[in-house]
Amino acid sequence: MKVKKPIYKILLLTCLLGLPLFARLSGQPVPGKDENIPFLVTFGKEGKTSWGDDDFYQVFFFSILKDYTKPFYIRVFDPDCGGENDEIEGEFNSKTKFSVYGGKGVDPDKNEESKGLLKGLNYKSGNLLASKIFGNEAKYDNKYYTFGPFNPSEGDFNAKWNSYIFKIVCEGITGDDGNLYRYFLSSDPDKNIPVEGANAFTYAYHFRMWNDFRSVAHIYPYIDTGIVYIRQSNFDWDNDGSILVVSRYKQGIPVPISNEDNWIKSNIPIEPPEVGSSLDFQFHKRQGELVKNNNVVITLENQRGDALKFFSSPIGGVPIYQPKLGYEKVKPKK
């Protein structure tokens, strides 16, 4: 094959070099578009875990491709705790702190504590690049607040993903209300303009379920090499519907659902062809009596106890089940 034009050469080179899967992604909304999750949620630390937040903080990571050298911004939608969207307990008296970290200690592949799963340890590791505390502030209600600009090279470099890793921690530092918010990783401070090749991930998803029967939320854990089975843990599901695990090879494996203020765990076997792709955890609301304002937490770990990443934009795309019809001859029944 003779390639004449430079653009073809670039495309061909891109394919041959096997650029990281991130390169095709633009997972800047958090929750992601495919996740169909209305809001992330973090309660003030005086709240009750039965309200759907087990630890009152949430850690999210952003990956910026090494080749991307322009400044970027992390925009937080509705960062305050009051007004629309947020969950009031008595009166809005909560304060929420958002902190952005970069540099050494951020990359969870190199620093287990950074994942935010080990309570009491330093999930705030790294260089603090920016932070801001929000109370019940109308000027931020239902609006974006922008952190940045940040220089991509300020992140913690991850060779596997060929990306710089940044971290944003949301903490409910006072009060007991639930702050519902979203993120957007943007190349523009005032608009949501995706950063080419970027993605976002977390290890513990705290989010708000939809308040209608039909909407199905999704999260997309990535199945890395060597995973034989995964152990899911979900918290405070209030028996609100069903969780189904879907992949190209799973039409919908039901996962046991937790009750109010408790965790439930179960194992899900992984088939070899599923390695290197994402699973689709689907959250179906219970039909009949509507459970409103249900906040839930889910984490996944592999058979060795290592936490799995949930990517806002699923690696390898949204898995679609591929039915496989088989048949064989049998002896007729007499």
Place this chain on the structure above:
Amino acid sequence: MMHRFLYIFIALMVPLLPLRTRAQQPSVFEVKRMSFNADGFSNISPVIVKDGVIFCSNKRFSGIKDRISFDGRRLYNIYIAEKKDSSDFKKPMVLKSDRSNKFNNGPSCIAPDGKTIYFTSEVETGQLAADKNFKNHSGIFIAELSGMDLISLRPFKYNNPLYDVGQPSLSKDGKYIFFSSDMPGGHGGSDLYYCEMLNGDWSSPVNLGPKVNSAGAENYPYMHPSGKLYFTSDRPGGIGQLDIYTTSLNHGSWDEPLLLPEPINSTSDDFALVAEDNLRKGYFTSNRNNEDDIYEFTSTIIRFAVCDTLIENNFCYRFFEENAVKYDTLPFRYEWKFGDASTATGPVVEHCYAGPGVYTVQLDVVNLITKEITYNEKNETVVVTEEEQPYISAPDSVSTGHSIALSAEKTNLPGWNISRYYWNFGDETIGLGMNVNKSFLKPGTYNIQLIVSTEPEPGSNAREACVSKNIIVFPTP
């Protein structure tokens, strides 16, 4: 008057019926006269041995002084014709003994050890011989074969100068000896008897009974290793004067003897048959060419050593959603449409089609959580065909004597221009044609082979295919 003619007509026709029946059965044997027969002499009673054929002949033993019996007949002696190759024999050589050229030495058999020979000779009569009209009776003698000599001769325990005892045949294990005798107490003429070897000695002779022994003369018993007893009889109902029959011991009693087909039996005298273990080849004596000679018979029956077992056409299938069957419970309902208006529900279902065809199987899936129905989530084209094989349509079992129809009409060999349907019924009989009828005379399990073949076609050889099926034959109550 009319009745009288009718009776005469029936009386004339009845004897012809067996011949007509035989004519429907294709000949399954070929016979040929053996090259070692001495022309102009009587050559009789073959015995198959490892190196060739032992037989008896009254041909000249010595060019100078050949003895003859008192009534002027030449004496028989025992000869062996050794194999030259797989199809021809060397010149016969005499097996000499002290009795050679003094007495008739005739029909024999060889023991399982391959060395001990039981043969028929004349019993020395002592004082009885003083009567010049007295004819020596035959008896059985035992000898060891040493080169071309028979040594260590000894008489059989039940020889008797007052009657004939001869034509011995030993069972495969050597525990039974069968022979012919006109000893008193028989059913007429000579009868067949056996003795059992008990504690190193032969038991008293036992008559084989009226099914085997007729009012006529039964001679030349031959107990084949398969357990079939062949013998010669001049009973009515044969083809010639002497004919060869076979019977088997079945639950302690002998079956009705069967007349061997032509061309083994002929309108002449045919007697003293022996056969190789597989019954596909053997020898017998016949005077069909005006003198006693030994003939070889070979079976022309085709039987494949390797023949596929008939596979019953089966149009039943199990359908499954391969991923669904890995899990015990899934919140889905799997609804199948089999393409023939039949449906079933479940992750694994079974369905039998009525016959060959091309069917589109469709799977609809109902999500029990969302109540969402995915129509035609997956479909598959299933091509249902009959097995490509010759096909035997026949009942699995039948009673003895009852005719059954066998058909090859359901043979499914696309592209074959079949020119011959050949049936091997497993009882040394065959049939030709797509549809045949068959009745079995004996109970047992018969392995039927259907062999179909094509004529050679331009650019290719003839093709053959074989399929087999067992038919169990029960005794008729």
